[in-house]
Amino acid sequence: MSEILEPVLPSADDIxxxxxxxxxxxxxRDDWDDDKASERDAWLAQSPAHQIAYLRxxxxxxxxxxxxxxxxxxxGFAFALPRMWPTLAKAVAALSAAxxxxxxxxxxxxxxxxxxxxxxxxxxxxxxxxxxxxxxxTDTVLRISLDDKxxxxxxxxxxxxxxxxxxxxxxxxxxxxxRVTVLGTKFIMRQDPQRLEVSVMEGRVxxxxxxxxxxxxxxxxxxxxxxxxTQTAMVVTRKTPRARTEEMAWRxxxxxxxxxxxxxxxxxxxxxxxxKLVIAxxxxxxxxxxxxxxxxxxxxxxxxxxxxLGVKISxxxxxxxxxxxxxxx
Amino acid sequence: xxxxxxxxxxxxxxxxxxxxxxxxxxLWFVREVLPLEAALMHFLRRNWRxxxxxxxxxxxxxxRVYEAAQKEIPRAPKxxxxxxxxxxxxxxxxxxxxxxxxxxxxxxxLGTGSSDVSPDRxxxxxxxxxxxxxxxxxxxxxxxxxIVLRQIEGLSxxxxxxxxxxxxxxxxxxxxxxxxxxxxxxYGGPDDxxxxx
Numbered sequence: 001m002s003e004i005l006e007p008v009l010p011s012a013d014d015i016x017x018x019x020x021x022x023x024x025x026x027x028x029r030d031d032w033d034d035d036k037a038s039e040r041d042a043w044l045a046q047s048p049a050h051q052i053a054y055l056r057x058x059x060x061x062x063x064x065x066x067x068x069x070x071x072x073x074x075x076g077f078a079f080a081l082p083r084m085w086p087t088l089a090k091a092v093a094a095l096s097a098a099x100x101x102x103x104x105x106x107x108x109x110x111x112x113x114x115x116x117x118x119x120x121x122x123x124x125x126x127x128x129x130x131x132x133x134x135x136x137x138t139d140t141v142l143r144i145s146l147d148d149k150x151x152x153x154x155x156x157x158x159x160x161x162x163x164x165x166x167x168x169x170x171x172x173x174x175x176x177x178x179r180v181t182v183l184g185t186k187f188i189m190r191q192d193p194q195r196l197e198v199s200v201m202e203g204r205v206x207x208x209x210x211x212x213x214x215x216x217x218x219x220x221x222x223x224x225x226x227x228x229x230t231q232t233a234m235v236v237t238r239k240t241p242r243a244r245t246e247e248m249a250w251r252x253x254x255x256x257x258x259x260x261x262x263x264x265x266x267x268x269x270x271x272x273x274x275x276k277l278v279i280a281x282x283x284x285x286x287x288x289x290x291x292x293x294x295x296x297x298x299x300x301x302x303x304x305x306x307x308x309l310g311v312k313i314s315x316x317x318x319x320x321x322x323x324x325x326x327x328x329x
Numbered sequence: 330x331x332x333x334x335x336x337x338x339x340x341x342x343x344x345x346x347x348x349x350x351x352x353x354x355x356l357w358f359v360r361e362v363l364p365l366e367a368a369l370m371h372f373l374r375r376n377w378r379x380x381x382x383x384x385x386x387x388x389x390x391x392x393r394v395y396e397a398a399q400k401e402i403p404r405a406p407k408x409x410x411x412x413x414x415x416x417x418x419x420x421x422x423x424x425x426x427x428x429x430x431x432x433x434x435x436x437x438x439l440g441t442g443s444s445d446v447s448p449d450r451x452x453x454x455x456x457x458x459x460x461x462x463x464x465x466x467x468x469x470x471x472x473x474x475x476i477v478l479r480q481i482e483g484l485s486x487x488x489x490x491x492x493x494x495x496x497x498x499x500x501x502x503x504x505x506x507x508x509x510x511x512x513x514x515x516y517g518g519p520d521d522x523x524x525x526x
Contacts, residue, residue, distance in 0.1 A: 012388035020505040028479060028486055028504060052358070052391045059359050060512035067461055067480045 012053070018043070019053035023061055113143045118157070121272045121296050123253070131164035132171065137190075137250050138272045138295070158190040160201075160251060178209040178229055187221075188247060199226045199239060199247055209234055255293050262287045262305065262322065273298050280323035284311055354398050361406040362394060366516035368407065372414055387517075390414045464514035472507030475500050 022040050026032050044051050118124050118136045126134045126142070129149050136142060140157025150171040163171045165184025173180045175191040185203025189196070198207055198221060205221045209229050217234050221227055226239045239247070246256040255272075257265050263285035266277035272295040279285045287309050293301050302313045302320055314321045369390060373383055393413050394403075403409035465473050471493070478489045490497045 012384040015388065016384070016509055017505060020508045021501070023508060024501050024504050028501065030485060048392045048395045049388055051355075052388070052395055055355055055359060056363060056391075056516065057508055057512050059363060060515050061508055063515060064461060064476065064480045064511065067465075067477075 012049070015049050015053045016057065019050065019057050022054060023058050027058075027061060112146050113153075114146060115141065115143050117141045120274055123250075128164075130166060130169075133162045135160040135162075135251060154189055154191045156191050158188065158250070160186070160188050160248070162186045178207065181206045181208070194231055196229045197226065198229075199244065200224065201244065201248070207234070249292070250295060253295050255295055257290050257293070259288050259290050261285060262289055262309070262311075265289050265301075266322070269293070269295070269298060269301055272296055274318065276319050277302070278316075278319045278321045280321055284322055284324045287311070354395065354402070357398060357402050357406075358391075358395060362391070362410060363516050365407055365410050367518035369410055369414060370517040372411055373418075376415075376418055386414070386417065390417055393417065460515065464511050467514060468507045468510050469503075472503045472510065475503040476507045476511070479504065 022043065025036060026040065044054055116124070116126055116136065118138060118140045120139050122136070122138055122140075124136045126136065126144075128134065128144070132150075134142065134152070137158035137160075140159055141155040142157075142159060143153040143155065145151040150166070150169050152171075152173050154173055154175040161171075161173065161182075163182050163184050163186070167183050170181045170183055172182075173189060175189060175196050178196050180187070180189065180198060182203065182205050185205055186201040187203075187205050188199045188201065190198075198205060200221045200223055202223060205225075207219045207221060207227050207229070209217045217229075219227055219234060219236055221236065224238050224241075224244065225236055227234060227236045229235075242258070246258060249256045255265075255268050257268075263279055266279055270276050275298050277298065289305060289309065291304060293304075298320060302322065305311055305322060306313050310325055312323045312325045314323070366387070369387060370383065373386055377383070377386065390410065390413050394410055397403065397409075397413075465476065468476070474493060475489055478484045478492060479486075484492065486497050486500060490500050493500060
């Protein structure tokens with residue numbers, strides 16, 4: 001009776017362990033060679049069960065390679081493992097759909113990009129092999145081609161590019177359907193949903209935009225130019241040196257507001273913090289504020305706003321609500 | 330009709346030799362079948378009492394599906410996979426005479442015959458990293474640590490061994506355990522991560 005019950009199959013768990021060991025040998029150890037490969041192939045050829053267990057686990061391992069996206073760009077992991085988890089979670093939350101590619105790529109198709117992401121309130125500096133440097137602001141996702149180091153994508157967020165001069169190899173940044181090409185220069189790019197902003201700090205930048213209608217727009221930007229491209233339009237304005245300084249303040253962990261509406265100021269702070277500012281009414285949203293604030297200090301901001309503008313501050317869960325003071329209680 | 334070595338009789342594509350065909354089945358398996366693992370495990374859990382059989386049953390279903398695909402790739406992977414599972418369970422029941430066959434009534438609920446896109450496959454890519462982290466979080470701590478050091482910090486086996494203060498062989502064992510757990514979670518879903526402690 002018992003011999004009908006699959007007498008030949010070793011347990012699936014044994015096969016799986018064996019397959020996992022082969023994957024560790026091939027992908028983790030560094031002494032993999034042709035002999036070992038043919039040994040593995042012989043094992044695989046023994047049974048479809050081997051083949052399947054190997055495929056399944058190798059695919060799972062391949063998926064963990066996405067985790068490399070969370071690898072800090074330089075100086076290794078400065079913090080200990082237990083502390084890393086919250087950071088990791090934030091970085092994960094920060095990654096956009098576009099940042100995850102090659103989800104179903106077979107192990108043989110190596111990903112040709114590396115993803116760098118910052119968490120909410122994060123700030124990082126990437127040094128590229130050509131001497132260029134990219135500084136990432138909060139909640140930003142940047143992909144770098146592994147084939148061509150002078151080709152990157154800004155999927156979301158803001159970055160300050162300091163590009164090493166190389167006339168033979170233009171450096172390109174693509175954001176949605178727009179491309180910025182430079183030979184060597186300094187500029188800031190910010191990709192928000194539906195909107196791209198490019199500010200030139202030094203040198204020249206070419207901004208090309210192809211719209212869904214097939215229409216091409218192109219602009220050559222120089223020092224002080226600030227281009228804003230939306231789905232339908234591209235507008236270039238000049239920025240004063242002071243405005244440019246304000247725009248760079250995030251690199252020092254600051255936000256400088258010069259006569260901005262409370263609505264805009266709150267939106268900027270919200271980019272850096274999990275505790276969100278919510279403005280209750282239009283009247284309050286239109287109030288004007290100026291000053292220098294730490295990107296991560298929502299409390300200081302609300303205190304100042306309360307003292308100067310006399311608005312009411314209250315807390316609702318994770319939100320801080322700013323509303324106009326009630327007259328007469 | 331010049332010299333083209335194309336008899337046209339079989340309409341055979343000039344390309345796939347045996348190796349290519351093999352690769353095609355692998356590709357199909359990875360793309361179409363693995364993402365259905367959660368549905369398969371759900372079906373097995375509902376229809377089979379003995380949990381310790383799950384890994385073996387899954388393997389056997391996969392082998393049958395894979396072997397069938399080598400002959401001809403099934404058009405609708407999900408119904409095919411679940412039908413295979415059902416047939417396997419029925420055979421077992423007949424042999425072992427334990428449960429009545431009516432237990433399999435809910436097979437149709439699982440979408441046999443319909444050409445629906447499995448929600449498992451529609452997993453939004455954005456969620457991939459979150460899913461990966463959930464999977465990592467559920468691994469035994471040492472296995473997780475080894476995998477994080479490898480895949481996030483990018484350390485070599487030797488460096489991991491030094492960091493964890495254990496032998497390289499032991500690191501390998503942790504990664505082996507972790508990898509099995511990851512695959513269970515990534516393909517079978519949260520409920521399928523029961524072994525490998």
